[in-house]
Amino acid sequence: MTFSKIKQTEDEFQVATYAKIGIAVERGSRAWVWTSEGEKYLDLYGGHAVCATGHSHPHVVEAIRDQAAKIIFYSNLVYSGIRAKAAEKLVSIAPNTLTKAFFCNSGTEANENAMRIARMATGREKVITFTGGFHGRTADSISATFLGKYRDIGKPNVPGHVSAVFGDLGSVRAVADLETAAMMLEPIQSMAGVCEAPPEFFVGLRQICDDLGIVLIFDEVQTGIGRTGAWFFAGSEAAGGVVPDVITLAKSLGSGVPVGACLVNDQVSEHIKTNDLGTTFGGGMLAMAAVLATIEAIETDDMISNACRVEQHLRDSLAAFPGVVGIRGKGCLLGIEFDGPCAPIHKKLLESNIITGTSSDPRVLRLLPPLCVTTDEIDMMVEVLSK
Numbered sequence: 001m002t003f004s005k006i007k008q009t010e011d012e013f014q015v016a017t018y019a020k021i022g023i024a025v026e027r028g029s030r031a032w033v034w035t036s037e038g039e040k041y042l043d044l045y046g047g048h049a050v051c052a053t054g055h056s057h058p059h060v061v062e063a064i065r066d067q068a069a070k071i072i073f074y075s076n077l078v079y080s081g082i083r084a085k086a087a088e089k090l091v092s093i094a095p096n097t098l099t100k101a102f103f104c105n106s107g108t109e110a111n112e113n114a115m116r117i118a119r120m121a122t123g124r125e126k127v128i129t130f131t132g133g134f135h136g137r138t139a140d141s142i143s144a145t146f147l148g149k150y151r152d153i154g155k156p157n158v159p160g161h162v163s164a165v166f167g168d169l170g171s172v173r174a175v176a177d178l179e180t181a182a183m184m185l186e187p188i189q190s191m192a193g194v195c196e197a198p199p200e201f202f203v204g205l206r207q208i209c210d211d212l213g214i215v216l217i218f219d220e221v222q223t224g225i226g227r228t229g230a231w232f233f234a235g236s237e238a239a240g241g242v243v244p245d246v247i248t249l250a251k252s253l254g255s256g257v258p259v260g261a262c263l264v265n266d267q268v269s270e271h272i273k274t275n276d277l278g279t280t281f282g283g284g285m286l287a288m289a290a291v292l293a294t295i296e297a298i299e300t301d302d303m304i305s306n307a308c309r310v311e312q313h314l315r316d317s318l319a320a321f322p323g324v325v326g327i328r329g330k331g332c333l334l335g336i337e338f339d340g341p342c343a344p345i346h347k348k349l350l351e352s353n354i355i356t357g358t359s360s361d362p363r364v365l366r367l368l369p370p371l372c373v374t375t376d377e378i379d380m381m382v383e384v385l386s387k
């Protein structure tokens with residue numbers, strides 16, 4: 001099909017979702033995608049922050065292919081060797097207090113379950129989240145999203161959600177109390193414009209949660225699985241070494257096969273009994289093969305070190321660059337802050353066959369490339385910027 005036929009057909013038969021880039025993607029490899037018209041694009045948006053291992057990494061493809069030939073799916077009603085291996089592997093890379101995984105299908109579902117787990121563990125209902133945070137589009141997660149229009153489009157909101165200001169411990173103390181079940185945050189607020197908080201903020205949150213018996217949840221749907229130059233933001237230097245009670249994951253976890261997860265500690269998991277949680281597709285064999293192969297590919301190809309190298313290279317390349325006010329973020333979750341709107345730059349890059357992302361801060365261009373992106377590929381973007 002030609003691009004114009006694909007566009008016409010999708011627009012006719014699909015309900016509107018995102019504002020689309022005017023290309024139809026047919027195949028991909030590493031940080032590159034090829035279109036229906038045979039054009040090649042450098043994907044510095046990583047298939048919407050999903051394709052951490054690069055597009056169609058051979059090890060992930062082989063694992064999915066082999067698993068599909070054996071059995072595609074059976075639910076948690078039965079045991080499964082591939083699920084056992086994936087759960088063990090995921091827990092093995094997590095901070096060591098997080099000892100168990102719950103598998104689901106998406107980021108929003110992971111966050112819904114994390115909040116439910118916290119309510120079960122505490123017997124309380126209130127949840128604190130942060131201005132600028134994004135947590136998903138299902139009822140509880142969208143009610144927890146105090147960013148732009150989201151709570152409005154999610155009305156009627158689930159009761160019991162209150163917000164504090166990201167980075168401001170005083171605002172947290174003002175709302176945290178003995179009725180609070182959970183505090184949930186994106187440790188780097190990606191959609192808000194790659195906003196960061198200092199390590200002391202996370203240390204302070206951990207202290208408040210410990211003092212009041214609140215479950216601390218890091219939404220690592222974007223930051224997890226190597227993206228910020230460590231397997232997780234949790235426990236890193238940037239987090240002041242703080243490990244939450246629950247980490248939620250999705251995006252990179254299955255290299256594009258839909259899968260989400262909650263990683264929980266013993267204090268929390270001891271409150272969860274058989275039949276409290278569940279989802280038909282969570283922990284299915286195909287998704288589990290993708291999870292295991294994703295982690296193996298990141299390890300084998302040393303992609304976490306590469307993510308750190310890429311960050312440093314971008315920072316060096318854009319230091320004292322005309323129009324660039326700052327670089328935000330870590331590893332392969334980066335925001336380039338310009339001195340004016342970045343929409344024209346985003347457009348120019350696209351015209352040069354380079355896909356990047358915008359954010360809800362009009363001056364911040366977001367890069368979420370595969371963790372295998374090379375410094376030469378980053379240079380291609382820098383060259384277009386300098387023009």
Ligand SMILES: Cc1ncc(COP(=O)(O)O)c(C=O)c1O
Pocket residue numbers: 106107108109111134135136137186190219220221222250251
């Ligand atoms: C930080 C964060 N949390 C949750 C979500 C929701 O994930 P999903 O779209 O898989 O439901 C997203 C999606 O962009 C996200 O970036």
